Amino acid sequence: MTKSTAQLKVYLSVVHKLKEMIQRDRLSAGDRLPSERELSERLSVGRSSVREAFRALELLGLIETRHGEGTFLRDFRDHHLVELLGMFILQNGQAEKDVLEMKIWIEMGSMNRMLQNDVSTLNWLFDSIVTGYQNGEITTINHFKSSLFESSGNRLAYKVWLVLYDFDRMSSKESAALDIELIYTVKKAMLSKDMTIIRTFCTEPVTLQQAK
């Protein structure tokens, strides 16, 4: 895969060395990597090449650098890969419809996923959301959804949802205010697996509130 004839760029070789190092030493999230200067010496390459490798991995979300402290391995699940891709994928003024539509797909997937939780877990989740609502932390329907999907267990999907949410919010009007009755409505729907209401909650949540 990696061409050996037309020799690799130095910064890429550093990336590979780092990978080997990480595997060999069983490094995991939070662990510290050698300093730029040390790596530079150990690998006999310029510090700038090491930095290029580090910057690339940083933009990928694989490492984190803290000024004055060092460079650390990051929890890969936090990768902001999504933001990055979003920045470039959505560049061409993509149809807002596509964004909104895909957002709903993820919502449906997340809701379905949560349906597999047991009753006590669901109860606990909704209770904490109600508390958040009463404390004024959750004020819009999308805040509500965010809390739900964050707990759905698929972090990647949640990240993507957040990006789509941001994009959607920019183009459309302000997010609708949250009625506490809606929380209970959704809770009931989840506990009884009422797919009709769940679907409506994803596609047109405001109608659920007006119906009240």
Added chain:
Amino acid sequence: MTKSTAQLKVYLSVVHKLKEMIQRDRLSAGDRLPSERELSERLSVGRSSVREAFRALELLGLIETRHGEGTFLRDFRDHHLVELLGMFILQNGQAEKDVLEMKIWIEMGSMNRMLQNDVSTLNWLFDSIVTGYQNGEITTINHFKSSLFESSGNRLAYKVWLVLYDFDRMSSKESAALDIELIYTVKKAMLSKDMTIIRTFCTEPVTLQQAK
């Protein structure tokens, strides 16, 4: 979103400037970006900072640099990002699961979306897929899916699906071969809106073939 107090690292600001430049000038795949030295001057930053930004975007697969020629925008679909992430993530089981799961959500959404097409459109679509199969262009189930989702009308979702597909492909075994019977099975299911089969096609397509 982007912190303005603790000022951004220079290389990140370059990334943002590039993004703006790409949007403003409507640059697309294959177009050339300014040289490192020119950017360095124009943005009043060191060339090394420009290089850090370029290297990062290169590792992401968003640009391509050719020695002696310059730096060019790349079709994002060519990203070797998957290899990169896989290289660092593969030991993490959860990430894989998230990818596969979200891939299925998009598939379900795309299929549902296509259900709204009229019969003649669906017929035309499947006919062209059959032709592609007979010409040896579509050989795996995922090729089949790709053809479907590409036509689903939501380009954003299709792009994301491609990313997830690549990611999934490198972690799991080879994609299953496509049986032409499966095409007809799915076609029939679409025309009759048989959600059970459609769901199975998204989640466990091979079982549909074994059943034949």
Added chain:
DNA sequence: TTTTACAATTGGTCAGACCACGTAATTCTC
């Protein structure tokens, strides 16, 4: 006109300098 040689441009890499930030060791103060 075609070919060849050379100059200019561009990326690739390195070395060194200096600043800013954190931390740990040290010194000072009480």
Added chain:
DNA sequence: GAGAATTACGTGGTCTGACCAATTGTAAAA
């Protein structure tokens, strides 16, 4: 001796300048 202030060191952040290597464009030579 304990705590607070200071200092020294290590680290990332950034810039500059230098040189090499690949490519392209141009001008001279055939």
